[in-house]
Amino acid sequence: MLYNVLRVIRCFYQSQHACSVLTIAHSLRQSGIFSTMREVNIKGASGLCTLVSDGQSEIPQSVSDSENMGKSFFSVQSTPEIEKKYVHHVYDAIAPHFSSTRFAKWPKVATFLSSLPSGSLVLDAGCGNGKYLGLNPDCFFIGCDISAPLIKICADRGHEVLVADAINLPYRTDFGDAAISIAVLHHLSTEIRRKRAIEELVRVVKKGGLVLITVWAVEQEDRSLLAKWTPLSEKYVEEWIGPGSPLARSPSSLPLESIPENEDNGSRDHIEDSMEKMHETPHLTSESKYDSLSLKHEKNTKNQQEYFVPWHLPYHRAEVSGASACALANGLAKKDDKKGAVVYNRYYHVFSEGELERLASGIDNAVIVDQFYDKSNWCIILEKIL
């Protein structure tokens, strides 16, 4: 209902204020102050608009979002604990090793970048180790990532980069010619944050600018991979979302051991990323043992989208990064002597078919110009129209 009302408002007033409307609406939703909205004074509008809402939104939401709206106010830009612990800290700890496995350029991304007009300014939000920076030599790239260690790797390679949050890009509006977000949004733990990240990508490109987004799919081409992942029950996701959650106050109250894990299969080794698997032949191992396990797992994971995906950091790499000793002490990582690695878990919300499209469709100043599934990823290209 909320969005239907907003569409009415937008049609009623000048479209240039659509962004303001969405921003205000988001703030209102986030604030938790309103259970019933009475009046919304929209900046730049010619008059007051009166809304009455029963406080219920008809937008499909994950349970965790409904929980958030009922909680005390915190900004969509505050990083939830689950992301701090199971995305940020992990990438910081594994950065050099992670970077060494990130060299293959995914063809669809390369095609997108190569097809941009010469002289384009391209913004890579969540650039990781900078794999795609400079891919098109006729364009200028600026990358950002939340992980300072990963950004250091980019900077050492001569790229123009900065440390920033994809939820809150420190860029002026309408600046870039194109933006890319490659395997980033699936690390955001709420729908509101995932949508906000898309809005930011659209905001920072100029009118007519293109945005390419890729995310991991629920529908993995290699089903046996799912058996390696730990599905998270909604209970865990809810508890870890807000900065005011009990777990934020006492992080040791939920040690890693208490999260149910799938049976570990020792024959699987070094396969950390379904995408990279296609390119990194030396790391492939045969999977015949896995078939029965994966079938059983598939039955249980029909609607499952929240996962911990392991990353095995070899001991000799872990010593280089002092963060691992800390992580082991805090229970954020475990040792696997059989594999000689420190095992970290990365949080993922994998996307179901149509989910990325649905999120992007709710953005008024951009249209979808292409969408496709490729190598276990859902992908979308948006064009900014206003």
Place this chain on the structure above:
Amino acid sequence: MKLLTHNMLSSNIKGVANGFPLRIEVEKATEKQVELNAGFLRNVFPMIEWKALVDAAQLPEVADSSMLDSDFLNKFHHALLELHLEKDALVCPETARRFPVSQGTPNMLLLEDEV
């Protein structure tokens, strides 16, 4: 950090109405040669907030795209892409909050109470 990046960066601390441009307090700056791409310079010129670039580098105070001939293009290129700020602070024009730049990389992450 190149001045091109500085020209794009804005302080997005909660409550800040206009976080651009960030004031630069330079501690260490270098020059790095970059191949000139006229097409890129002509494409990006309209997006540049000229005064912010002028204040950050030595350039004529007024400029428009008709000036993009070879001599001015070189000066624009040099200021935009070849001046490299290694260590400095970018200061929010409204809150005076300092965003550090170290080893050429700005850190624009906000603290919990700034979002």
